[in-house]
Amino acid sequence: HVIYQHNHLVINIIVICLTSRVKLIAPKEHNPRYEADFSLAANYDPDRQCAAAQKLKRQLTQEKRGAMRELRRDAAFMATERDAEKARVDSERMASERAFYHELQVQAADAKSGGQKGMNPHKKKKK
Secondary structure (H helix, E strand, O other): OEEEEEOOEEEEEOOOOOOOOOOOOOOOOOOOOOOOOOOOOOOOOOOHHHHHHHHHHHHHHHHHHHHHHHHHHHHHHHHHHHHHHHHHHHHHHHHHHHHHHHHHHHHHHHHHOOOOOOOOOOOOOOO
8 A cells, every 4th residue: 555645644545456455554643732712713823924924815805805896886886877867868858859749740730720720620520
């Protein structure tokens, strides 16, 4: 069998030959270190400089996520404001068009009635 060591962990890799039997070896056991005041948020890395760099990296990642979230919210707000402004402009334009076409219809009725603003009783449709 072949034994590889990596970061204080012993990994047993057993190469089994088809012709011979290989005896299994139990992995080396280490006694764990328990601390009474253990905190999940605390960093127990003995290299303080590396721990500080990791903390700054986490803060940078959190700030980046927060900034992206704010940008998404701002973009959504701007889209709703833009849509509301477009709807307002469209409704004003439609009202203007309706008034214009109404005036055209009044003029056409006036012309048909001989200048009497559409009130010629001889040109009225019978029901």
